[in-house]
Amino acid sequence: MTDPLVVDALTVTYPDGHRALDAVSLTVGAGERWAVVGRSGSGKTTLVRAVLGLLPPRTRVTGSIRVGGQEVLGAPEAVLRAVRGLVAGYVPQDPYAACDPLRTVGHHVTEAWAVHRRRPPDGAVSAALDGVGIPDGGRRALQHPHQWSGGMLQRATLVAATAHAPLLTLADEPTSALDAELADDVLDLVRRTCGALLLISHDLALVARHTDSTLVLADGAAVETGPAARVLRSPTAPETRELVAAATVVPRAAPAAAPGAPVARADGVSRRYGDVTAVEDATLTVAAGEIVGIVGRSGSGKSTLARLIGGMERPDTGTVRLGAGDGRLRPGFVMPIFQDPVASLDRRWALWRTLTEPALARGERHSRRARRALATEALERVGLGDIDVDRLPGSLSVGQAQRVAVARALAARPALLIADEPTASLDVASAAAITALLREIADAGAALLVVSHDAPRLGGYADRVVTMDAGHLTEDGALRDAPV
Structure with a gap:
């Protein structure tokens, strides 16, 4: 039988x-489940793009890539189009x-059929969306991407990727915006609807549960490969050992000091989009420190x-108070x-x-040289000191872009930082560094509101954790009593 990849x-x-990849070799056999792990920028997404023939023009590529026995390096576009979707499904990192x-x-979702001049069976799209946990999939399918959460949209891209039960599915961080239970459900679905799986993931626990073999990349080179259980339980390469160590989260002990003055308070806020109630009568206070x-x-x-509390959206009912509540807030x-x-x-x-x-929003004026120096310092703070400040965002991995976004937010010296999934696109080592930095910012007096699907990691640095369920704040898992 021909190997899928x-x-x-x-x-x-x-x-x-x-050089994003350097002499990397990998064979994914029929029905096998492989994972590729590594830090942000290690070459994981480049590998997927190379398999699909989606690398930028003028990129130099050597070696060989065969998908279902078909050589795809240098293949004409007509051959690549026939491979994409039918032979190799693709779940992108950024839905x-x-x-x-x-x-x-x-x-x-329907485009998965239309691109191959086919029509989906009647009811197939709504049934598939229902199958990945999107309630009322037929009606929700009529909405636009901005009306869906990142996790919901990721599930829709997964439906499109597996529409034709491909021989191979390439999944680039398919669960980065999903809670653990839903992530397991989604990957179980992938296993049922595709022949072989190549999973790109930062979630080592997920890799251990859903894959058989693992390839570890570092700076574009393969540094360790083998059975997933062995690689993650008894790593031999220094890079793998660092990743495994960073994946272990120690729960935060209850701090002795009480929080400072309230920086933001939402009182009985609700928000509706048409007939969908996103938030219902929620009350929450975030204090300094x-x-x-x-x-x-x-x-x-x-x-x-989070957007309501940060003032990025107005509640339909209820009130949000920021700072002194007089509406006079400094830039940033x-x-x-x-x-x-x-x-x-x-x-x-x-x-x-x-x-x-x-800095410009604060009224500061700097020369171009000084601004470049400030940017370099900001990148060093989030572990990107080796990144050229002249690079454009499109040249970064999603994980690197996430750290740039964190650096920009911190540069404003905010009193209130609203972070929506700040570690979702990061490898475990980078996530550990960023969460330590967020803790440092809070300890210096800032108030932070963090949205995350990763409850264990959040518990390692948050003071209080509340749970949303169908628009309602249902419980308070405070590490100390909530401020009044």
Whole structure:
């Protein structure tokens, strides 16, 4: 039987000279479940793009890639189109970027058939959406991507990727915006609807539960490979040992000091979109010096509540008070870290412009050289000291873009930081570093409201954790008594 995927000595060098992959080899046999893990920027997504023939023009590629026995390196576009979707399904890392914002979600899913000049069976789209936990899938399919949460939209892209039960499914962080229970359900669905799986993931626990073999990348090179259980339980490469160590989260002990004065308070807020109630009668206070976490299933209203508290949306009922409540807030008083880091960065701006914009908003004036120096310091703070400040966001991995978004928010010196899934796109080592930085910011006096599907990691640095369920704050898992 032909192996679904054979990669032999693959080397990829981008037009700017960056070597993203260096002599990587991998064979995924029929029915096998492989995972590729590594830090952000290690080459994981480049591997997927190379398999699908989606690398940028003028990229130098050597080696061989065979999908279902078909050589795809150098293959004409007609051959690649026949491979994509039918032979190799693809779940992208960024669901918002994968969808046309002017088209409905249902159109996006239906395109999986239309691109091959086929029509989906009657009721197939709504049934598939229902099958991945989207309630009332037929009606919700008529909505546009911005009306869906990131986790819901990710599930829609997964439906499109597995529409034809492909021989191989390439899943690039398919569960990064999903809670653990739903992530398991979704990957179980992938296992049932595809022949073989190549999973790109930062979630080592998920990798251990759903894959048989693991390849570890570091700086574009394969540093360890073998059975997933062995690699993650008894790693031999230093890089793998660091990743495994960073994945272990120690719960935060209850702090002795009480929080400071309230920085933001939502009192009885509700928000509706048409006949959908996203948040219902929610009350929550965030005080100086504390981190309040919000957990809940995808689509439960976590992000909507965060936007309401941050003043990015107005509640239909109830009130939100920021600072002294007199409406006079300094520039940068509230800073968001959005769920979609790539879209939150201006693609036309070099990183130094993005990172120094908060300083300009404060009225500071700096020379171009000084702004570049400030940008370099901001990148070093989030572990990106080796990134050129002249790079554009499009040249970054999603994880790197996430850290740039964090650096920009911190540069504003906010009193209230609203972070929506700040670690969802990060490898475990980077996530540990970013959460430590967020804790440091709170300890210095800032108030933080963090939305996350990763309850264990959130419990490692948050002071209080509340749960959203179908638009309602249902419980308070406070590490200390909530402030009154």
